[in-house]
Amino acid sequence: MTEGSGGQLGVGMVGHAFMGAVHSHAWRSAHRFFDLPMVPRLAVLGGRDLVRTKAAAAKYGFASVATDWREVVASDDVALVDICTPGDTHAEIAIAALAAGKHVLCEKPLANSVAEAEEMVAAATEAATRGVRSMVAFNYRRVPAIAYARKLVEEGRIGTVRHVRAVYLQDWLSDEQAPMAWRLRKDKAGSGALGDLGAHIVDATQYLVGDLLTGVAAVTNTFVHKRPTDTGELDDVTVDDAALFLGRFANGAVASFEATRFALGRKNAMRVEVNGSLGSIAFDFESMNELSYYDGSAGPSNGDAAGFRRILVTEPTHPYVGAWWPPGHLLGYEHTFTHEVVDLVRAIADGSDPRPSFADGLRVQRVLEAVERSADRGSAWTAIETGGSA
CATH class of the missing domain: 3.40.50.720 (NAD(P)-binding Rossmann-like Domain)
Structure with a gap:
């Protein structure tokens, strides 16, 4: 059917x-x-x-x-x-x-x-x-807190974006005896932590900022060069274990990125912070129902009550949340994929173009390729071909 x-x-x-x-x-x-x-x-x-x-x-x-x-x-x-x-x-x-x-x-x-x-x-x-x-x-993109953060940026609540910093930290490869897997073979995965984790934070930051990266300067590293196979033999790891790079957005904002699967103690720490001229937002997926927001409209000091405030993103007025549970009843990883399906089915039904599109995916791929080229050239600044909005 x-x-x-x-x-x-x-x-x-x-x-x-x-x-x-x-x-x-x-x-x-x-x-x-x-x-x-x-x-x-x-x-x-x-x-x-x-x-x-x-x-x-x-x-x-x-x-x-x-x-x-x-x-x-x-x-x-x-x-x-x-x-x-x-x-x-x-x-x-x-x-x-x-x-x-x-x-x-x-x-x-x-x-x-x-x-x-x-x-x-x-x-x-x-x-x-x-x-x-x-x-x-x-x-x-379908985490309610990230979708809400995008709304705050679009509304000008943090002003002109100046700094972006993003990390994605896992530790499942820290054990040197962890077995070989397809994610460690370049012919299967394309890249290592860069494509597996870095792709997420590149897309998330371009989505949040509403702008595209125009250039990067990068370093990548492989810590463990051989892994045991099912037969006990050692096979070559042909991807990066970690990728770190600086970037610049078209609007002039500067950025830093780190992706690794060797950060002991970090299971799925996908973190993004955006600093603007009027405020800041910060997010950590390991506390995925929360968004930290700093209102700097009164100036950098903001009086004796200065600091970030915690927004619990579980209200029915927050993106996607109204279909789920009462306020304070938390959502999880699996809900982000449900939201993805919801948006796609609705787009198919009404004949609109769903996002992120394949064109958005291409824009991320161009960043990943520029990171690899930069790392191969000794961290040289490498321009990224851009096209279209984030």
């Missing part, structure tokens, strides 16, 4: 690991809390191993399975293809799905290279002329 048939949207998903699990949850729950013009239906789950895919389909609630992504794309039951695979397959699957008239949701980063991302944008642009929609899954 496909789009518009009985008010349902047939979803075909390719990939069923971590992202597959959270995306499935989002598709199942979106219409149960939000008023949607179409009800998502979990139609086909694609995976390479039949036994594992069948088990995942039964667990997540998919009606059928396929062991070739082409079967998912070709299925008459599928109106939207959700891509939850490693980055080296994103372009091929997305382009084929768009050509077949299927809407596409693609996990981040959009691709493993700027060239692939450009091909995907071209395919998405052509498909849009046929009413086919596409979106890249930068889920942190």
Whole structure:
């Protein structure tokens, strides 16, 4: 059953690991809390191993399975293809799905290279002329506190943006004996902490500021060069373990970024702070229901009550929150993906272009590529091709 048939949207998903699990949850729950013009239906789950895919389909609630992504794309039951695979397959699957008239949701980063991302944008642009929609899954845009922070910036509450600082810290690779995984292979992942984590904070800051980065100066490093495989042999790590870079936005604001999977004690510390001429905002995903806001309209000192104030972003007037629980009852990681699905389904139904678009994903990819080029050139300042708004 496909789009518009009985008010349902047939979803075909390719990939069923971590992202597959959270995306499935989002598709199942979106219409149960939000008023949607179409009800998502979990139609086909694609995976390479039949036994594992069948088990995942039964667990997540998919009606059928396929062991070739082409079967998912070709299925008459599928109106939207959700891509939850490693980055080296994103372009091929997305382009084929768009050509077949299927809407596409693609996990981040959009691709493993700027060239692939450009091909995907071209395919998405052509498909849009046929009413086919596409979106890249930068889920942190759908954290209510970040969406509310964007509103504060848009309203001029912090004035002219001057400083941006963002970090994304994890520690799951700190153990040198942690096993080899696809995320540590450049041919599969494109890059390491840079693409896995850095892509998120690049998109989040460009979204918050409403502007694009124009240049970077970067350093990357690999701390552990070999990892044990399932057979006990050592395999080469071909991606970065950490990436740090400075940046400048088109409006003149300066920025700093850090992405690492070697920050012991930090499990998922995605933090962003923006300082403006009239105030500041600060966010930490490990306290995802909170936003810190400093009102500097009375000057830097602001009297004897100076300091940030904590906004608990759980009021029904805050972005997305009204569909959930009473004030003070907290949301979690999985809700950001539900919000993503809600926005995408509504855009498909009303014929609008969902954000972040593939073009937004390309803009992030250009930043990632510039970071790698800068690091290769000894941290030399490297310009970024820009185009369009954030």
